[in-house]
Amino acid sequence: MADEHEHEIQHMIDPSVPDLSPLETLRHSAAHVMAAAIKKLWPDARLAFGPHTDDGFYYDIDMPHRLVPEDFERIEAAMQAEVDGKHPFVREEVTRPAAIELFTRLGEGLKVEAIAAIPGDATLTLYRSGDFVDLCRGPHVANTAQIRSFKIMSIAGAYWRGDETRPQLQRVYGTAFADRKELKEHLRLIEEAKARDHRKLGKELGLFHFDPIAPASPFFTGRGAVVYNSLQAYVRQLYRKHGYEEIITPQIFDMDLFKTSGHYEHYKDNMFACTIDEREFGVKPMNCPGHCILFRQTRRSYRELPLRIADFGRLHRYERSGVTGGLTRVRSFAQDDAHIFCLPEQVGAEITSVTNTILECYRTFGFDQPEIEVSTRPASYLGELATWDRAESALMAALDAAGLPYKINKGDGAFYGPKIDFKVRDALRRSWQLGTVQLDFQLPERFGLEFVASDDSRGRPVMIHRAMLGSLERFFGVYLEHVAGRFPTWLAPVQVAVLPITDAHHAWTHEVAAALNAAGLRVETDLRSEKLGLKIREATLLRVPYMLVLGDKEVEARGVAPRSRDGKTGPLEPLAEFVARLAIEAQIPSGSADPTPQQLAPQLAPQLTPLA
Incomplete structure (x- = not known):
């Protein structure tokens, strides 16, 4: 306030x-x-x-x-x-x-x-x-x-x-x-x-809950964990496609790390701290300082750059209880977080590549026209003005070359560098800030990061901070509201509900469920002695994409007539055909192999000249 x-x-x-x-x-x-x-x-x-x-x-x-x-x-x-x-x-x-x-x-x-x-x-x-x-x-x-x-x-x-x-x-x-x-x-x-409201839907669909024992820190149920892990799996496919390697870093660091990075001075009030063996430690609120430590463990050649590393590490930030709310503002979370260490002359191409990847990611979730903002130097910042001006110009030049419109968000950059923020509008036309690309000359300097140049001299890499979905918890909440709980088949906690009409149909129910399971599909069977209408209603309320009602016709034909969650029932078909079709629909998206020029920014972007 x-x-x-x-x-x-x-x-x-x-x-x-x-x-x-x-x-x-x-x-x-x-x-x-x-x-x-x-x-x-x-x-x-x-x-x-x-x-x-x-x-x-x-x-x-x-x-x-x-x-x-x-x-x-x-x-x-x-x-x-x-x-x-x-x-x-x-x-x-x-x-x-x-x-x-x-x-x-x-x-x-x-x-x-x-x-x-x-x-x-x-x-x-x-x-x-x-x-x-x-x-x-x-x-x-x-x-x-x-x-x-x-x-x-x-x-x-x-x-x-x-x-x-x-x-x-x-x-x-x-x-x-x-x-x-x-x-x-x-x-x-x-x-x-x-x-x-994702808090309401989360309870109705049995996805997550909160408890005062862990304020502003969600508990994901088995169903919720399926969605969470599927989001991670999708991002991992993008990592493989675009040349990232995934790493794992510690969660608790000596506070000296955050003093070196500048977070102790600029961010300490938002950190959880503790004292162990008479040393002050901090639970990491972000991954970037740890990634700098990992980078400098090995002598790096210019031939290794750009080095793209990603980390789903757990993060913790102290948010006041008055501003926390559901999944969109929590104290414990993970990001689809990555950092790119590159040569100064590689910055333009890397920003273009990252921007393309973010746009590709958003198209997968139906966010086709994100709004882009360039956030400039804040009142409290690290480094020299000339470096900031250069970094801001590089971000805007890359967007200009890509033909992507953007607004200037004056003074809202990170303390270590300017950034590009991506905002999407959901089904109710509300705006949500998700992805970010941050250009950082400060942390490589503060951590003394170096690479060996072609003439055997030492150079300083540039660091690009990058997130697409942002916080997985926050994206979970935003997307849950966007689709009103109707996850696409690949994300749905349960993809098929098998509903026998009577006990006489249980044998075929088990065969159907076994075939679906063998194809890697997530299936639940409802063998209760309840009325069929109740079973259908409950599966519909859980937003299960497909229901298979099994009666005499299905048993006799050894087939299924899939019913969608919007109430439409398809024709009777062989079980094998349905399983094969659904297995394709349930695959985690791999992204567009051949995007159109309008979908992706141009591959050539202005290069950032090395520091004199």
Whole structure:
């Protein structure tokens, strides 16, 4: 929460903050209208900030009355009164002393504190609408009447400026759209999202669960482990195809490793630490420092580069309990993590190759048009500015040469290097950041990594950090919601359910199950003396791709009539034909052997010149 409030304070004066889109402007204006409504209903409310979000807006408010969902209609009615008033949004420039005097007189202590945190003697801006006034850079719509479709969504808690010693504010979330049709569709998608919630589906499908004994650390059941291991198996096929070797590294390291890498200085608060034999150790939150140790164990020739190493090692990061949630934010996880050590002149080709592999991976899961961002140097960073500029240019040059559109995400790079982030949109059009490619000159320098050049001199390799799915746990949750539990056959925990109608059909049931098992398929038989309708319903709820209902016709023909989970039943066919067809469908995808030029980036990318 600290970052959000500090961002809003910086937003007051930072001319580099991009302009808002029309929808963002509408939502930011709706946040003001909501704040004005709440002040009318509860005059003792004290305001913090109210920015727009990706799907709406919120306002953080300090007030004695504890809001409950039953208050939403009252707030919406008061908002409608503000809208009906057609109050113009009027911009006003004020000096710092004038702003402090105004908000002190209004009893808005949080606003006064925010003004005090703004550096320098910047001119501040106010926006008035009716008798409501707020400290804000803007912009806003012309008047409140333009805010026609809105709804209060939820309430949460937020500490002022992220300080847990301060009173907790009430964060009121809402959303707004240009017309009611868009709002109605948004609300429909929210209801669909609730039905697809991976925590709900995980319980219904028996895939994973959480227990307070291990906070924010999932327990995967046998069914869930099938999905998890199949994801790993798919990635391993890509590793073989694209020249990676898989390694295994320790989980606990002396803290000196993380002091060398810079993580002790920049990341220690997110690590789990312990003391053993009077030495401080850390549970690894990422693989890269250990991979640097492995690289330098052997004298490396330039002929060995690029060296591509991958690691599914378990990682642990301390996430505050307030931000953890299901599989998408956990403390214990694994990544499809890899690092490429290469010559400076190989960087362009490697970035192109990695980008192609990531795009190939996403197509497998139905994410055809990922959004790409280049995240640049953060406020706290390692190394020299010239090195950072060079690294950022190299990433953008590779994307430009590939003809791939991207946005700049200013200041969001890793402390050791800039990165390319890949975001996908799921079936509900929500955006998820998954893969990343990070270009790193710092860790090879800090660990003293070297290779022997062709003239027997010593050179410094460049390190590329790369993940495709990202955290397997997070991807599991995202993809589970994307497909609403209907995994493709190759990922489904159970691929075929065999359902005999009566005991008289059990012998053929065992033969069918044996044939499926022999083909490597995951099969379950339901031999219970229950009604067939119940068996079909339960298998359907578990999203089993195929059900084989076995009765007299199937026994007599020694065949099967496969029923899909959407209720369609195919014709009776020989068992061997069904098994052969399903065995092909259940194979782990190997990727497109001959992708089109539109699918892959060009194979030639600009090369990065060696350091002088």
